[in-house]
Amino acid sequence: MLLGEYAVLHGKHALLCAIDKRMVVTLTPRSDDQVILESALGQLTTRLSKLNSVPPFQFVLTALQTLKKYLTQGCTIKIESEFSATMGFASSAAVTVATLSALLTWLNLPYSELELIRLARKVVRQVQGLGSGADVAACVLGGIVFYRAHPLCATQLPGSPLITVIYSGHKTPTVNAVQQVTEKFASHPKLFKQLCQAIHYCALDGMQAVLQQNWQALGDVMTIQQGLMDALGVNTPIMREIIYSLRQQPAILGAKISGSGLGDCVVALGKGKIENLATSTIPVQIAQRGVYCEKN
């Protein structure tokens, strides 16, 4: 997420990008009604008639449930990921989009990108209770994406600036971070609304910067939004250190928390590195291509 956290949950715009870490879902049709799921997280065998959403396959199982009326035979679904589910790289969104895309392609059901976004967002929300759908949109479209949940707006913007992603070594689930912020601001509702409104304008100004391919302006707005993340209380000492260490580097145009905060990743515009901190620099680039299917 480049810009727009929290505000995007309240109907505001966000700006985010897809990265070149892929989730590969391979669907093999079966002649019986068995559904077999395999991933590094485990294996599950069930039947079409018994598609209960259970960990660690909630997203895949809920995707299957959603399209159940079209399913007349079982399948084996193998999930391979280039990144860990703990790193907050929207693995839930990615596996949901990939699974739905594979199923729709297998079933020869035509769909537009916006329809796939709506469907995947519904699955994610069903599983985790909330979700702006912004990460889903990035998985579907690829590149830099300008997103709003309702009325749905999801557009790929031009450009592919260099980015740096540093994992802080710890992640608070989005739902918990959002919950903590909600509690913190329960007695400051108008102030919270203003902070979201300011973050919204960060996303709008960031979008303009991208359209102008003005990466310094985009970095500046990212740095401004980081102050707002601080105001929301979702910064941590280690993330602060990462952010300030990055900002001191000449190639870095801006740096902030990516996502709901209280851990997870820092995203910076430009190429930087962190030394002497127990963190992981994750080599990533913006992936111009979103989800795609290869049918044999």
Place this chain on the structure above:
Amino acid sequence: MLLGEYAVLHGKHALLCAIDKRMVVTLTPRSDDQVILESALGQLTTRLSKLNSVPPFQFVLTALQTLKKYLTQGCTIKIESEFSATMGFASSAAVTVATLSALLTWLNLPYSELELIRLARKVVRQVQGLGSGADVAACVLGGIVFYRAHPLCATQLPGSPLITVIYSGHKTPTVNAVQQVTEKFASHPKLFKQLCQAIHYCALDGMQAVLQQNWQALGDVMTIQQGLMDALGVNTPIMREIIYSLRQQPAILGAKISGSGLGDCVVALGKGKIENLATSTIPVQIAQRGVYCEKN
């Protein structure tokens, strides 16, 4: 300044407090038309007919100019300060308020607190080009003050919580800090407006907290506004260190930059201390009493 920086320059509310560091202005009437000014900063001898505003006595001289039509004889004005003019303790506001108050009392001109605030604010703005007048209001009223420039609102609120003030060792003049922020946000006018609006709500929520004598709530809002100061880009590495060091202390309820930032003081709610940093902890308390005159 407890809450409301920057926004107060745009017609929004601010919350601030007077501290127990006094500026003493002693006015002795003269039988001739000479005006003699004395302070630790220097000495100046002039005449009633030649009251040009020159450093280091711009504020005193402009105050004299403002009341010139009432002056029929000269005077000696001696200025003694318990604090350094470099520390951003609103020395300009204090000397202006004290001088005007001494002059009005000497001249037997009746005045209300609001009239004194208006008059002193006019002098400060004439000298330095801008000024919300919030510091002037705190000097006049004392205690915790809820302030808005226009329509003028200046009220003392009840309560006297403990505060900690740490000087960062360096100060950027307010006018320069404001200028830097203005330039930074020249291309983000709506975002700047939203940030000010959010700071405005910090001041409003802070005022409510004071009325409820809920010091934890006041501290929380101060911490929230610090994020907004970060968003405005007026934080510095040393201030960041002071703020985070203070926040780790159990007796501290909240901490932020006091004033326009890029140096100057950090203000915290509660009693804390800083070690191992080249900074000065300035022992202060909130002064319940504002300006007052003793006439011999």
